[in-house]
Amino acid sequence: MPSVKILAIADVTHNVRRYTLERPAGYTFQPGQATDVSLDEDGWRDKKHPFTFTALSDAQNLEFTIKSYFNTGGDGVTERLYGYKQGQSLVVRDVWGTITYKGRGIFIAGGAGSRRSSPSFAISITSGSWRGTPSSSPTAPKPTSFCATNSRVFAASR
Numbered sequence: 189m190p191s192v193k194i195l196a197i198a199d200v201t202h203n204v205r206r207y208t209l210e211r212p213a214g215y216t217f218q219p220g221q222a223t224d225v226s227l228d229e230d231g232w233r234d235k236k237h238p239f240t241f242t243a244l245s246d247a248q249n250l251e252f253t254i255k256s257y258f259n260t261g262g263d264g265v266t267e268r269l270y271g272y273k274q275g276q277s278l279v280v281r282d283v284w285g286t287i288t289y290k291g292r293g294i295f296i297a298g299g300a301g302s303r304r305s306s307p308s309f310a311i312s313i314t315s316g317s318w319r320g321t322p323s324s325s326p327t328a329p330k331p332t333s334f335c336a337t338n339s340r341v342f343a344a345s346r
């Protein structure tokens with residue numbers, strides 16, 4: 189049950205943030221997989237919520253792109269996470285998930301949990317020159333993919 193430090197936090201939209209985290213030695217995952225995450229503080233470690241890895245599987249750091257819900261009355265993990273700063277820690281666990289790459293295509297996804305699809309985009313364009321997730325690399329060469337979050341659509345074509 190590794191505790192990993194937050195190295196950087198970046199706004200993606202008004203309620204979605206990208207969290208860059210330390211990567212524990214030997215911690216591996218496949219694109220599309222998720223892990224149960226909790227906040228590493230008393231009273232919150234047993235509240236496990238699934239989030240999908242949005243960095244490539246060979247990246248130096250872990251990354252999650254998380255939408256925060258602000259209507260939880262203070263009980264919500266993502267609401268509390270929104271107040272987190274660089275240097276605080278999250279707990280990550282075993283990885284799970286069954287999305288696998290089956291060839292190139294166009295993906296349109298929406299709704300909470302849509303960040304699950306970002307790693308699929310990452311694989312679909314890895315054979316070209318573009319590496320990274322649509323939401324995290326606005327200046328990178330554009331993929332032939334669409335990435336929809338709840339409140340924004342990232343669209344690009346080569």
Ligand SMILES: Cc1cc2nc3c(=O)[nH]c(=O)nc-3n(C[C@H](O)[C@H](O)[C@H](O)COP(=O)(O)OP(=O)(O)OC[C@H]3O[C@@H](n4cnc5c(N)ncnc54)[C@H](O)[C@@H]3O)c2cc1C
Binds near residue numbers: 237238240300303
């Ligand atoms: C396999 C998997 C992977 C996921 N990956 C990501 C990810 O990469 N990034 C990300 O932002 N989220 C992801 N999610 C969704 C994420 O787990 C939830 O948004 C999170 O657990 C909410 O926790 P909370 O304690 O903040 O909110 P809760 O207290 O559980 O809920 C707060 C409010 O938001 C609503 N809500 C919560 N979750 C959802 C939902 N999924 N759909 C619609 N309404 C909801 C609730 O009804 C409630 O009103 C994933 C979910 C699954 C199952």
